[in-house]
Amino acid sequence: MSKPVLIVGGGPAGLSAAHAVASSGHSAVIVDKADRLGGAPILSGYAKLVPSHEWASDAIGGMVSRVDRNKLVDVHLNTTVASFSGEPGNFTAMLKDGGRIEAGAAILTTGFTHFDSVNKPEWGFGTYPDVVTTVQVEQMLSSGAGVKCPSDGRAPDRVAILLCVGSRDRQIGREWCSKICCTVSANIAMEIRESLPNSNVYIYYMDIRTFGLLEGPYYWESQETHKVKYIKARIAEVTSDGKRLLVKGEDTLVKRPISIPFDMVVHAIGMDPNVDNMTISAVFDVKLNKYGFVEKPSAYLHMGETSRPGVFVAGAATGPETIDDSIAQAQAAAMAALNMLRASVMEAAE
Amino acid sequence: MxxxxxxxxxxxxxxxxxxxxxxxxxxxxxxxxxxxxxxLSDYNENMQDEIEALAGGEHISRCWQCGSCTNACTVNAINPDFNPRFWIYLIRLGMEEELVRDKDIIWQCVSCNKCTYACPRDVNPEGVMKATAHWLELKGHTKKKPSMVFDEAFSQQVFDTGKIEDGLVLRQFMKRTGQPLTQPWLVALVMGLVRRFPVFYLMRLGLATVFRPRTKGWIKARAAIHEYVEEVETANRKALGLDAKGAE
Incomplete structure (x- = not known):
């Protein structure tokens, strides 16, 4: 029997990889730095997921309990991998808490880090309490507290959602599209309109990228049924007149400067490379791409490979990714890892 | 373009x-x-709802500003200021003052419906143009167009009698728009008719003018039509926040 597959990170991708490995009768070990499994959807308290509309606690919670019940999956929480050595089929991982794991292969499902809006000070986050992020709104919805202005707890009458906060911006070295924020914002906008029917929700966009089948149920649905208004403008600054927030920019479709009062401004924050990616890159000896995500070789001939043989990668560790695709990629990476282990066992037998 | x-x-x-x-x-x-x-700081946030409530404007919230309507537009090809895409945007954002500035060109839509077939989101821009012209009129920004006066005279007769008496429609239209009946084209038309001397036709014309024939059993239909028209008009005025009956 070959050694287990080490899975680093217990978010949707890690949980999916562990389940896939265990389903084929092989053992897996999950290492996660947090105190529980589930990754961003659970730790950041997401509300209803795209595109299923299932609560994150149910959908991802289901993946967690499925792995928890599985005897072939061993879980190490509150720790990280400090060193990783050996060769494909025979790796040794030393954990920060002193643990030692013998593994045949490793799958990095280390995910991403939410962009910190403080890095775009002109948009008011950190200065005005009523400027919040999509993650905060998700938490307002998932906790059942409802959407309220943090400053005084009033229900907002006018809400602005600013897209591409921490994405598509050379000024802050983030040239990628975070891929999911348009759809998430449309989803949040609809939820706000549903819970506060008298509210007015505006989305400030440069492009709307509710790709594929998400176009209808998110972009179109939010406009047609929920009367969310889309304005093509990149906001210049968010200030305050002392009572309400003041959003300034140019409405590019009418070539006119705009200065509009809002009760709440929501930053649709993007996906950064995991803040620990430099460490992960050094520990596992895998290359990062120029954006700081884990590099993948050619998309056509390889399944979830990294620059180091025997170490695989899946999900948002490789770039902004949806939950669904992270899960699918993790299954592919699990298959690649198992294939490699089987090949090395056969080689040893000959 | x-x-x-x-x-x-x-x-x-x-x-x-x-x-x-x-x-x-x-x-x-x-x-x-x-x-x-x-x-801008002044927005009428009810504006989209108001246009939506009028016939033709139902799908305005679908618009994503691609400009297909303006590109397809017959009138825009002649007058670049005629821009349905732009007006839909103003309405959706509630930029009332800006829209009213164009009140004298919005009604120029010729209803060719090229925009209707070009629109990828099925907004029905031609309907929106109609609804907008109607909105401007109800709000008192524009006077009734001559064609509206004609339509009213025409449909009023149909509602009342179930029939059309061309001479009466014409006389009413000229009277209501303050034009003399002795239009050169009308005089020429009548002279041409008289010169051929169609006795039977002229007799029928004369009789119809005097006796105003009605469709048999029209009373019920008339009541139903009047009820419906009043219902729609009341709903329109209510949606626009106007009194039940405005100045004619």
Whole structure:
């Protein structure tokens, strides 16, 4: 029997990889730095997921309990991998808490880090309490507290959602599209309109990228049924007149400067490379791409490979990714890892 | 195809002080010229709902501003200021003042429906143009168009009698629009008719003028139509926040 597959990170991708490995009768070990499994959807308290509309606690919670019940999956929480050595089929991982794991292969499902809006000070986050992020709104919805202005707890009458906060911006070295924020914002906008029917929700966009089948149920649905208004403008600054927030920019479709009062401004924050990616890159000896995500070789001939043989990668560790695709990629990476282990066992037998 | 361009500086936004001294420096006349803020802060957020409530405007919230309607537009090809895409945008955002500025061209839509077939989101821009013209009229921004006066005279007769008497429609239209009946084209038409001397036709015409024939058993239909028209008109006025019956 070959050694287990080490899975680093217990978010949707890690949980999916562990389940896939265990389903084929092989053992897996999950290492996660947090105190529980589930990754961003659970730790950041997401509300209803795209595109299923299932609560994150149910959908991802289901993946967690499925792995928890599985005897072939061993879980190490509150720790990280400090060193990783050996060769494909025979790796040794030393954990920060002193643990030692013998593994045949490793799958990095280390995910991403939410962009910190403080890095775009002109948009008011950190200065005005009523400027919040999509993650905060998700938490307002998932906790059942409802959407309220943090400053005084009033229900907002006018809400602005600013897209591409921490994405598509050379000024802050983030040239990628975070891929999911348009759809998430449309989803949040609809939820706000549903819970506060008298509210007015505006989305400030440069492009709307509710790709594929998400176009209808998110972009179109939010406009047609929920009367969310889309304005093509990149906001210049968010200030305050002392009572309400003041959003300034140019409405590019009418070539006119705009200065509009809002009760709440929501930053649709993007996906950064995991803040620990430099460490992960050094520990596992895998290359990062120029954006700081884990590099993948050619998309056509390889399944979830990294620059180091025997170490695989899946999900948002490789770039902004949806939950669904992270899960699918993790299954592919699990298959690649198992294939490699089987090949090395056969080689040893000959 | 020209994209609609608004001059950003309107004459009324240019301000000049005839006599102005700042810190002892005389800046009277053109030395003190400045442009008032172009930033908008006044929005009518009910505007989209109002247009949506009028016939034709139902799907305005679908618009994503691609400009297919303006590109397809017959009138835009002649007058670049005629821009359905732009007006839909103003309505959706509630920029009422801006829309009313174009009140004298919005009604020029010729209803060719090229936009209707071009629109990828099935907004029905032609319907929106109709609803907008109707909105401007109900709100008192524009007078009734001659074609509206004609339609009213025409449909009023149909509602009342179930029939059309062309002579009466014509007389009413000319009267209501303050035009003399002796239009050269009408005189020519009548003269041409009389010259051929169709006795039977002229007799019928004369009888119809005097006796105003009705469709048999029209009373019930008339009541139903009047009820329906009143219902729609009341609903329209209510949606626009107007009194039950406005000035005709």
């Amino acid at each position: 020209p994209i609609h361009e608004k001059s950003l500086i309107r004459p009324e936004n240019l301000v000049e002080h005839e006599n102005l001294v700042i810190d002892g420096v005389d800046v009277s006349g053109h030395w003190s010229t400045f442009i008032e803020s172009r930033a």
